[in-house]
Amino acid sequence: MPQQNQDLTIRHSAGHAEEPQAGWFSPAPADTLVDDGDLLSLEITPRVVLAGLSVFIVFLLLANLAVILLTFHFQYDDVHGLTRLFNFSDEKNIPTLFSSLGLIFCAALLVVIAVMRKKSGSSYWPWSGLAVVFLFLSIDETASLHEKFTIPIREALNTSGAFYFAWVIPYGVALLFLGLLYLRFLMSLPRRTIVLFIISGTIYVAGAMGLEMVGALRADTHGDDLIYQLIVTCEEFLEMLGIIVFIYSLLAYIVEPFKQLKIVLAANRRDIMA
Numbered sequence: 001m002p003q004q005n006q007d008l009t010i011r012h013s014a015g016h017a018e019e020p021q022a023g024w025f026s027p028a029p030a031d032t033l034v035d036d037g038d039l040l041s042l043e044i045t046p047r048v049v050l051a052g053l054s055v056f057i058v059f060l061l062l063a064n065l066a067v068i069l070l071t072f073h074f075q076y077d078d079v080h081g082l083t084r085l086f087n088f089s090d091e092k093n094i095p096t097l098f099s100s101l102g103l104i105f106c107a108a109l110l111v112v113i114a115v116m117r118k119k120s121g122s123s124y125w126p127w128s129g130l131a132v133v134f135l136f137l138s139i140d141e142t143a144s145l146h147e148k149f150t151i152p153i154r155e156a157l158n159t160s161g162a163f164y165f166a167w168v169i170p171y172g173v174a175l176l177f178l179g180l181l182y183l184r185f186l187m188s189l190p191r192r193t194i195v196l197f198i199i200s201g202t203i204y205v206a207g208a209m210g211l212e213m214v215g216a217l218r219a220d221t222h223g224d225d226l227i228y229q230l231i232v233t234c235e236e237f238l239e240m241l242g243i244i245v246f247i248y249s250l251l252a253y254i255v256e257p258f259k260q261l262k263i264v265l266a267a268n269r270r271d272i273m274a
Contacts, residue, residue, distance in 0.1 A: 046248050046251035046252045046255065047248070049247065049248065049251060050244060050245070050247070050248040053102075053244040053247065054244060056098070057098070057237065057240045057241065057244065060086065060088075060094065060095050060098065060240070061233070061237050063086035064086050064087060064088045064095070064233055064236075065233065066086070067082075067083045067086050067087045068226070068229050068230070068233070070083060071083060071229075072226045072229070088229075088232050088233050088235075088236040088237075089224075089229060089232045089236075091144050092142075095236060095240070096141060096142065098240060099141050099236075099239060099240055099243060100138050100141040100142045101138075102240065102243040102244065102247065103134050103135075103137045103138035103141055103243060104134070104135065104138040105247060106134045106243065106246055106247055106250065107131045107132075107134035107135040107138060108131075109247065109250040109251065109254070110127050110128070110130045110131035110134060110250065111127075111128070111131045112254065113127045113250065113253065113254060114127035114128045114131060116254070126182065126185040130182075133178065146167040146171060147165075147167060148167075149166065149167040149170060149171075150165050150166050150167045151166075153166035153167065153169060153170070154166040157169070160220055161216070161217050161220055162213040162214070162216055162217045163213070163216065164216035164217065164219060164220040165212055165213070165215070165216040165219075168209050168212055168213055168216075171209065172209060175205065175209070186198075189253075190253075190256065192252070193249060193252070193253050193256075196245065196246075196248070196249035196252065197246070197249055199245060199249075200242050200243075200245035200246035200248075200249055201242065201246070202242075203238050203241050203242035203245060204238065204239055204241075204242025204243065204246070205242075206238055206242075207234070207235045207236065207237070207238025207239040207241075207242065208235070208238075208239050208242075211231055211232075211234055211235035211238065212235055214231055214235075215228055215231040215232055215235060218231055
């Protein structure tokens with residue numbers, strides 16, 4: 001089988017494998033539906049997943065900007081529920097659902113990596129720990145658990161300005177602890193994986209905590225105005241971008257040593273073993 005670089009094999013009806021193009025974010029062949037006798041499989045590449053998710057978050061970004069335009073320029077607070085449905089500053093809507101599903105997908109991929117490493121006799125606990133972290137982040141995104149810390153901590157510490165949304169204090173401490181705990185693990189990974197993990201983590205934290213503090217400073221002094229909404233837009237977009245880059249990095253890590261990840265859905269075990 002030809003050597004491949006970070007892609008799942010793309011098989012065609014002629015039976016040969018197509019070589020992927022080089023480069024981290026270079027275009028990749030479209031995903032292919034393969035009929036191999038009694039086996040029907042959909043084969044995709046990490047880059048196709050990244051491209052598809054990127055298109056979707058750009059759509060969400062444009063929809064949110066349209067909501068801001070309708071709200072602040074045309075004075076439409078609600079258009080049959082559509083403004084709330086796409087507003088990045090609201091909860092329990094499509095952007096929140098996307099982020100939550102993206103985080104839980106990261107957790108699922110981390111579990112897959114942990115299982116594969118356990119079967120190969122390699123260390124798997126760090127991957128399992130990360131899976132738990134991302135599962136918690138997904139629940140937090142859906143239930144807005146972090147916001148429940150804001151008022152008690154603000155009142156206890158009398159915070160304002162950049163710490164007006166005071167949940168960033170305990171979450172920042174937890175992030176620092178987790179970073180120190182996983183530093184050695186991170187440095188043990190392949191160089192490309194290290195770079196992608198750092199890029200995705202930096203993007204996500206810059207949005208989730210960095211711009212959250214910038215938005216807090218604005219909200220504390222000016223309230224929920226147009227500039228605050230634009231800050232929230234950048235914040236949420238960076239969070240989603242960080243998530244999809246991390247998904248890409250996990251998929252790329254999976255296919256590097258194993259070349260393919262195959263998930264089989266069958267009526268019974270004998271069909272799988274056949």
